Amino acid sequence: MNPHLDAVRRLLLSARGEALETKRRRLATAERILARAESSRSCHPAALPVGTLVGGWVGGGGPAHPSGFRLQASAVSHARPRVQRKATRQPALADVSGLDDVKRALADRFLLPLSRPELAGRYRVRPGGGVLLHGPPGTGKTLVARGAAGEAGVPFFEARIPEILDKYVGETEKRLASLFGRARESAPSILFLDELDWLAADREEESGAVIRRLVPLLLGELETAAGSGVLVLAATNLPWRVDPALLRPGRFDVVLMVGLPDLAARRGILAARFEDRPLSAEVDLGVAAGLLAGATGAEVAEVAERAALQAFREAVETGREEEIGPAHLAAAAAGIVRSVSPETLARHERFSRERA
Numbered sequence: 001m002n003p004h005l006d007a008v009r010r011l012l013l014s015a016r017g018e019a020l021e022t023k024r025r026r027l028a029t030a031e032r033i034l035a036r037a038e039s040s041r042s043c044h045p046a047a048l049p050v051g052t053l054v055g056g057w058v059g060g061g062g063p064a065h066p067s068g069f070r071l072q073a074s075a076v077s078h079a080r081p082r083v084q085r086k087a088t089r090q091p092a093l094a095d096v097s098g099l100d101d102v103k104r105a106l107a108d109r110f111l112l113p114l115s116r117p118e119l120a121g122r123y124r125v126r127p128g129g130g131v132l133l134h135g136p137p138g139t140g141k142t143l144v145a146r147g148a149a150g151e152a153g154v155p156f157f158e159a160r161i162p163e164i165l166d167k168y169v170g171e172t173e174k175r176l177a178s179l180f181g182r183a184r185e186s187a188p189s190i191l192f193l194d195e196l197d198w199l200a201a202d203r204e205e206e207s208g209a210v211i212r213r214l215v216p217l218l219l220g221e222l223e224t225a226a227g228s229g230v231l232v233l234a235a236t237n238l239p240w241r242v243d244p245a246l247l248r249p250g251r252f253d254v255v256l257m258v259g260l261p262d263l264a265a266r267r268g269i270l271a272a273r274f275e276d277r278p279l280s281a282e283v284d285l286g287v288a289a290g291l292l293a294g295a296t297g298a299e300v301a302e303v304a305e306r307a308a309l310q311a312f313r314e315a316v317e318t319g320r321e322e323e324i325g326p327a328h329l330a331a332a333a334a335g336i337v338r339s340v341s342p343e344t345l346a347r348h349e350r351f352s353r354e355r356a
């Protein structure tokens, strides 16, 4: 169940004085808005304010419903405070634990010139250009890209390379041009291209021909983007497969490795996840983070989720609020399978060193 839809459903049911038919129609509208948000990757449903959905029926055509609105607002704040708080803001760089080098490089390249436009202009330093983020799955590449956009307060465009590729001549070109065009119109902005390894130089299959057409176009777009305030962030788990033509100066010429979180970063991820959950005072997050060496950021986050779920299950069984305790964390940590091998990590490190 989508938490937003759940919140909307509660609000709807609690609104008095409305015919059931009207309520049904408004719920259907909310469902449509959510479905659209979920299918468009540039607009994550978690970023959709509940207010937008509520607005879908309060303002949408029918007469405003002031008493209903009061009810709705209080239902949201009592029933689902997290939904409301999360919904009001995009991730920022502060939500990314660790990865200090990556955050600093993005700040230098984009945030600083944006914050000091006149000075940056005197030095002819322009926000934008191409940056490649590489690292194993679940290390925070997408999060850091969204965080940079949230931090700068600029529009964020997102596409996966396989979504752009199309076997019909012309279609791929159109999609790429339209994506970069929209990003340029909204500049300063961030354009995030995921799964860049699809653009491997040695693809044999049918897609090979499309890719050979796409790479030069992308090179052209990158050169224009650099001068027009668009930061093009690309991400890949397999940087060694990316066509080297894309990595030359003036293209994706900044290469940043997004690796595993260190002890402090793992502790930070856990702390953020437990911020407004009933965590026992007996839990030492440093100790818990110590159990998770070698885990990705996503795996550390998953441990927190599993521990909370277990404590919740116990609360349902006992009928009392059970705090999340050291045993919940230890059990969750023991159940996590580490997806990144030392060899994979070493290969990413080698790639970064060779590009530095």
Ligand SMILES: Nc1ncnc2c1ncn2[C@@H]1O[C@H](COP(=O)(O)OP(=O)(O)OP(=O)(O)O)[C@@H](O)[C@H]1O
Pocket (backbone or CB within 6 Å): 095, 096, 097, 098, 099, 135, 136, 137, 138, 139, 140, 141, 142, 143, 144, 236, 237, 258, 261, 265, 269, 296, 297, 298, 299, 301
């Ligand atoms: N450094 C981090 N700080 C905080 N949370 C993190 C971090 N790394 C990962 N996470 C958590 O893991 C989730 C998944 O991370 P994300 O989607 O950014 O990984 P990714 O590197 O893009 O993976 P993939 O290569 O599979 O696309 C994040 O939404 C976040 O909850």
Ligand SMILES: [Mg+2]
Pocket (backbone or CB within 6 Å): 141, 142, 143, 194, 235
């Ligand atoms: Mg990702």
